[in-house]
Structures are given as structure tokens and as C-alpha cells.
Amino acid sequence: MNYIETIRELAEITAPSGFEKAVTDRLAELCKPYASEITLDPLGTLLVHKKGSGKKTLLTAACDTSGFIATYIDDDGFVRVGELGKCIPSACVGLPVRFQNGTRGVIGCDGGVEVKDLRARHLYIDTMGETVRVGDACAADLPTYASGDSIVSPAMNRACCAVLLDVLQRYTGDGDVTFAFTAQGMLGGRGASPAAYAADAARAIAVELTTAGDTPESESRSKVKLGEGPVLPVSVGGTAANLGLIAELEACGVTRRAVDERGQSALLGLQGVRAGVRACVAGIAARYSGVMTIARVSDMQQTAELLLAAL
Amino acid sequence: MLELLQTLCRIDGVSGCEDAVCDYIRAWVTPYADSVTEDVMGNLLCYKKGVRHSGRTLMLAAHMDEVGLIVTSITDDGFLRFGTSGGIDEKVLLGTRVRIGDVRGVVGVRATHLNTLEEEKTLPEVRAMYIDIGAASKEDAEKRVQPGDFAAFDNEPTLYGDMLKAKAIDDRVGCAVLMKLLREGPPVDMWFAFTVQEEQGLRGARPAAYRIRPDLAIVVEGTTAGDIPGVKGAMKACVAGRGPVIPMMDSATLYDPVLVQRALEIAERAGIPCQTKTYIAGGTDAGAISRTAGGAKTLGVAAAVRYIHTPASSVAVADLEPMYTLVRMLCENAERL
Numbered sequence: 001m002n003y004i005e006t007i008r009e010l011a012e013i014t015a016p017s018g019f020e021k022a023v024t025d026r027l028a029e030l031c032k033p034y035a036s037e038i039t040l041d042p043l044g045t046l047l048v049h050k051k052g053s054g055k056k057t058l059l060t061a062a063c064d065t066s067g068f069i070a071t072y073i074d075d076d077g078f079v080r081v082g083e084l085g086k087c088i089p090s091a092c093v094g095l096p097v098r099f100q101n102g103t104r105g106v107i108g109c110d111g112g113v114e115v116k117d118l119r120a121r122h123l124y125i126d127t128m129g130e131t132v133r134v135g136d137a138c139a140a141d142l143p144t145y146a147s148g149d150s151i152v153s154p155a156m157n158r159a160c161c162a163v164l165l166d167v168l169q170r171y172t173g174d175g176d177v178t179f180a181f182t183a184q185g186m187l188g189g190r191g192a193s194p195a196a197y198a199a200d201a202a203r204a205i206a207v208e209l210t211t212a213g214d215t216p217e218s219e220s221r222s223k224v225k226l227g228e229g230p231v232l233p234v235s236v237g238g239t240a241a242n243l244g245l246i247a248e249l250e251a252c253g254v255t256r257r258a259v260d261e262r263g264q265s266a267l268l269g270l271q272g273v274r275a276g277v278r279a280c281v282a283g284i285a286a287r288y289s290g291v292m293t294i295a296r297v298s299d300m301q302q303t304a305e306l307l308l309a310a311l
Numbered sequence: 312m313l314e315l316l317q318t319l320c321r322i323d324g325v326s327g328c329e330d331a332v333c334d335y336i337r338a339w340v341t342p343y344a345d346s347v348t349e350d351v352m353g354n355l356l357c358y359k360k361g362v363r364h365s366g367r368t369l370m371l372a373a374h375m376d377e378v379g380l381i382v383t384s385i386t387d388d389g390f391l392r393f394g395t396s397g398g399i400d401e402k403v404l405l406g407t408r409v410r411i412g413d414v415r416g417v418v419g420v421r422a423t424h425l426n427t428l429e430e431e432k433t434l435p436e437v438r439a440m441y442i443d444i445g446a447a448s449k450e451d452a453e454k455r456v457q458p459g460d461f462a463a464f465d466n467e468p469t470l471y472g473d474m475l476k477a478k479a480i481d482d483r484v485g486c487a488v489l490m491k492l493l494r495e496g497p498p499v500d501m502w503f504a505f506t507v508q509e510e511q512g513l514r515g516a517r518p519a520a521y522r523i524r525p526d527l528a529i530v531v532e533g534t535t536a537g538d539i540p541g542v543k544g545a546m547k548a549c550v551a552g553r554g555p556v557i558p559m560m561d562s563a564t565l566y567d568p569v570l571v572q573r574a575l576e577i578a579e580r581a582g583i584p585c586q587t588k589t590y591i592a593g594g595t596d597a598g599a600i601s602r603t604a605g606g607a608k609t610l611g612v613a614a615a616v617r618y619i620h621t622p623a624s625s626v627a628v629a630d631l632e633p634m635y636t637l638v639r640m641l642c643e644n645a646e647r648l
Contacts, residue, residue: 018565042526042567042606069560072545072589080545082560082591121546121590134587135559135571187565194606269602 001166003159003297004146006030010158011144014098016067017084017186019137020044022100023063027161027181034168035179039198044183045191047198050168052176056201057311058277059167059177060192060266061160062185062208067139068097068125070132079105079125079132085186085264089118091290098141103130105138140291149227149296156286156293157185159300160207163284166304167311175311176201182266192269196277203245203278205310206266207303208236209295210258210283222258224285227296230303231283233260239268241280249282252309258283282306312487312631313475316468319483323410323463325379326396326510329353332375336486336505343493344503354519355505357493365499365645370525370607371492371638372516372596373485373532374509377478378620380409380442380462385453389446390419393462394437397510401437403621409442410465414455416444464622473552474617474625481533481624482509484614488531488635498643509596513563516596520603527570527648529610530597531638533626534558534588536615545589549615552627554584555634556613560591563598567608570648574610577644583637586615610648612638 015023024046028038036051046063066085073079095107105127113122125138140154151159164179171177178199182191196204210231213220224231232246234257246257260283270279282303286295324332333355341347344357355375378397385391391411405420419441423431442462446452468477477483489503502523507515520528538550549556557574559566571587578585597609614634617625641648 018560018568042608043601045606069565069591071559071587071591074544080589084560084565134589135568135575137568184565190565190602193602194604197605 001162001169003162003300004151006162006165007151007153007159008144010161011153011155014100014139015064016137016139017064017184019100020064020183024181027063030165031168031179041194041198043191043194045195046181047195048168048179050171050177050179052174054174054176056176058180058196058199058201058204059164059307060180060182060195060204060206061164062157062191062266063161063181064183064185065139065155065157066186067137070134070136073132073134077127077129079127081120081123081125083120084137087120088290089120089123090115092123095291096141097125097138099132099136099138101136103127103132104141142292149298150294151297152292152294154292156209156295159284159295160209163207163300163304167307171308171311173311177311185266186264189264189266189269192266193273196270196273200274201277204270205307206270206279206281208265208281208283209286209293210260211262211289212285212287215287220261222260224258226285226287227298228256228285229299230254230306231256231258231285233258233281233283236260236265236267236281237262239265241267242278245278245280249280249306249310252306254306312491312635313628315490316475316484316487316631317477319486320468320477320479324375324377325381325461325463326376326508328461329375329507333505336375336490339490340493350518350522352515352518353507354515356519356522357503359493359497359501359503361497361499361501363499367526367645368524369499369501369642369645370504370520370523370528371489371501372504372506372519372528372530372600373489374482374506374515374596375486376507376510377463377481378510379464382411382456382458382460382462384458385449385456386441387449389449389452391416391442391444391452391456393442396461397620399620401434404440407622408465409462411456411460411462414444415465416442416462419443466622473627473629475628476623476625478622478624480616480626481619484533484626485531488638491635492639498639499645501642506596513594513596513599516599517603520600520607524604525600525607527608528597528600529612529638529641530595530600532595532611532613533616533619534613535593535619536617537590539617548590548592549586549588551615551617551625552629553586553615554630555637556586556588556615558588558611558613561593561595562591563594564601564609566597566611570608570610573648574641577640578637581640583633583640585637610641612641
């Protein structure tokens, strides 16, 4: 699979949290030749089942991006918004966005607010007079591109989706695998729990981005570097991963454990479903969670290899 | 609706101790419901056949509990220390009348004469507050109250201008809508879930939804209205008197965007005034219901409530009937949602 082309295609689809249909429609097309069954759950998660006689496994990747939902349009046409996923307000000022109906806009902020006091409620979208309805959703309107082995994208979750696609296309074993492209990942991993219920698998691996700590004065304790292959966080945002499952993955060749302090993981949602699910995260090191994220193609490819070995 | 709402608001059901509310609702709905069960959490789950079957499992939910206080200990002088059950801004507690069953009390507040200059500028924390039940001693207080007892705001529903003021409008207003629909007979087969512990973190709704397994749940609620001085534009969130609110999103749930648009269309066609929520805040049982088992689509309908989570929460009387009509219309259109 050509990662760069696949990620670019998926990343350019405007489909923020709760509004994933545009991307799940495309993912369903890409999965169709390899799937036994494809369904959409009530939250909008795409469940792709590859039947097998062997062990049941759930692989998840959030398919949404962060974005904004229009909540109020003032008399001059400026659009007030709610956050679909936590934004860093100061990083959003000046950001070009695109609504699902194609309307483009630029984010502005109320005057007189100090940067440190800036909150999402101070932001608005200037759509230059183009029409937006209350309830319409938008996401960053920025290009995804490659630079050497790196990919730069405002929608890097789609790289995790690409890893799942790669595994689906290449897996030939007898395992029974559900590939869940989950909805509302940026809203706290909300799609994970219903997906795990539907898959009814005893083990689940979430492919997610793991905060890299290889940047100047990084406060990340785990010092994860780009380009060193998949990361196995023992804990994500305070939720412990299943150490037995981590050991299984390590037996497939990965030795990089880490602690990820970031919050938006599927892990918590996966674990408590039915009689309990052994769950862990296969992490792709990524720099910057503000607007543009940087990750390495080689890390994505090695994550796919790891999953193929583990299934 | 108004009379029923007033009656429900008079009953105390602080989050974690909803028994009195549950008893009242159970007795009231039993003649109308086809089945009435109470689960281990205390949720009251009623099923009622409608005029037709919609082909989907439809669940209406409203929570029985209200924010209030829980007694944690009794001081040597016979005053009660307490914690909060549900989100309460400590500012509203000072000097507030409360009741613990039949025992009346007041949250003590230091008279201005006793404050230092520094104390005048700050608010005491809940930990430092106490309830005065007029007990002569610790022993005297222990005869009437024990740690673990719940205290509710002590006031009588009151009409002022176009508004009804009462404690617990959040969410007796939802309970009243569900009860009326049960009595009048729903258009389609459906479940009515009166849930517990919503204010403690949506705790009752999950087992309720696990049992019912809805395809679609409509959560009927009270929501924050910010149409008060000093709040402008989108920050108003919603406006009392402008009809029921169909929220697109809150802190716990992104209501199904397609259903939200359809619900707005249904309201418009039926000529029911309604509004969306212009600021994202709060959370409802939909957060738990939507993620239970394999998940469910959710929709919200809420009354715009000023001063929510205070003893003086207030709803526009004119919003009550349209809110009921909207919920009924949505159920009538269950196949199209």
C-alpha cells in the first residue's frame, strides 16, 4: 500500500468527530474487496469483519479529526463554534477551515483577550458571507504532504486508519479480525466501547498516535522518538494497558515501552466491555497535536508489520 | 404539565436517594403502563404499547434525581458538615434553607459583623460550611439526622411573572413530560426510563439502557439558559420562553447530527417553536446511553432553565406545553428519525 497517497486521500476528506460519514464511506469502499462483512454502528463507527476460524481480535483506529461545530451565527454572519475535540485556541487563530458543505472560512478571535486567557468561546469563523447552518461541522483546511520519510497532516488519525487498511489487505491468517474505524475518537474515544461490544473479541489493539518527546525542551517523560518503530505505552492518559498483551506484542519484536500522558485514547473504552477485554495501544510516534502533526511512514509500516505478526 | 411539574418539584430526590420521587412516579404511572419494573440501581423502567410498532426500540429517558447535599458528619456543637451531591456552585448555598426529610435547617453564613476584611472578599469552601438544624447539642442532632442523610433545598414552587421557580426543575420537567405521554398513550411502542444518579455522573442511565437496548433514545431534560444580564450572543446558550431546546452537542454527547436536523424540521413543520443550544456545556444521560452495549443513536429535548442547579431554578411556563408536544411529535415520527 502507498501510505502517502492513502493518507493524503483520507486526510483531505472533511470528517470531524461525530461527522465521520464522509470518511467511513470511502473507507468502506477501500475495505470491501477484503471484508466478509461491513457495518456501521449507531455512533458512526465502521466495522469491517474479516471472518476466520482462529483467535478473535479487534483492531481499532479513530477515523475522525478534531474540528468545530457551528452553534450560533451572529447578525454579521460570524459563526460561533463548539469544539469537536479539544483545540488549542491560540493555535487555531488564523486557521483556514472547510465545512462539510464546502464553505471555507478562517478562524478569528475576539479582540481584547490575552493569549493565555483565550478559550474556544472567544473564537469565531469568518466565512466571508458564505452560508453555514447551525449544526454544520468543519475541520482544518490544510494540505497533507510528505517530506522525506515524514508525513505532515492536520488529520493524522487517518494514518492509523491507513495502518488498519494495510493489515486488512495483507492478512492471510485464520484469525477472526474486526477492523473498527471508530467515530468520536477526539471526543474522548467514545466510539471504542460500542465497537468492542459489537466485535465481542477478548483482545483489542488500538492503533493510535503517541506523543513524541524528541523535541526541544519537551515535557514528555517518555522521550519517544520518531522513526524508531511502534511504541507500546504501558499507560495512556492514566489508563493502564494490559501487560500480558504488551508482552505478546513484544514477542513479535517490539521492545519500546513508554508512558503516554495524553488523554484521548480508546483504551479505557475498550477494557470494560462485556466481561472485560485485554487491550493495549500500538502507538505511532507523532510530534505536535495542535494543528499540523508530523509522523514517519516507516513507523506506520512497522506498526502494520507488528500487527500482522501478532494476529 | 404545570401542576404536575409543581407536584414533582415538591418531592425530594437528591442524587443517590431518589426513592420518594420513584414511589410517586411508580404509583402515578402504574395504571397506564403495560409493565413497570425497578432495576437494582433504582431506575424505574416502564413499557407501554403505542398505537403502532415503529420497528425500532425507542427509549425516552428523564432523570429523577436533583442536586443537593449529603450530611458527612455532626460537629460537637450539633451542626452538620456536608458535601454536595451533583454540581452546585457553593455561592448559592450560603444562607439557603434545606430539609433532611422533615428536619428543617439552614446553611449557616457568617453575619457581616463577624467577617474580617479579608473574609469579606472570599467565599468559604463547602468543607467549611455547615447546616444548622437548630439542635441544642450533638446528641440532640443525632436523634434527628445521621451522616449519609441527604438534604434538599427547602422551598415551595412559586410562579413569578411568566416563570415558575422551583428546586429540582432539572429534571422533574423531563419526568413530567414522560408521565403525561404515558397517560395520554404514546403513538408507538416505547420505553420510559426514569433514571437515578444522573447528577453524579450519568450513573443510572447505563444499566437502564443495557436492559432496554434502545435503537434510539430521546433524553428529556432541563438545560442551562443564559438569557440574563451580562451574557451576550452565543454565550446565552438558550433563552427561556423561546420553546424547547434541541441541543446539537454538550460535554457528554454529540447528538446524532442527522436526527437533530430532522427533529428541527419536524418541529418547524408542526409549528412548534424551538431552539438549539448556542454554547456547549453540561451533559445528559445521552452520554451513557449512546455508548452502552453496541451503542444507540440519541436525541435531546430540553427546557431552557435559568439558575439551574440552584434553589431558584426557573422555567418559562409557556415552554412546558410545546416541550411536551415536541416530544410527542418526535415519537410520532419515530420511523423517520
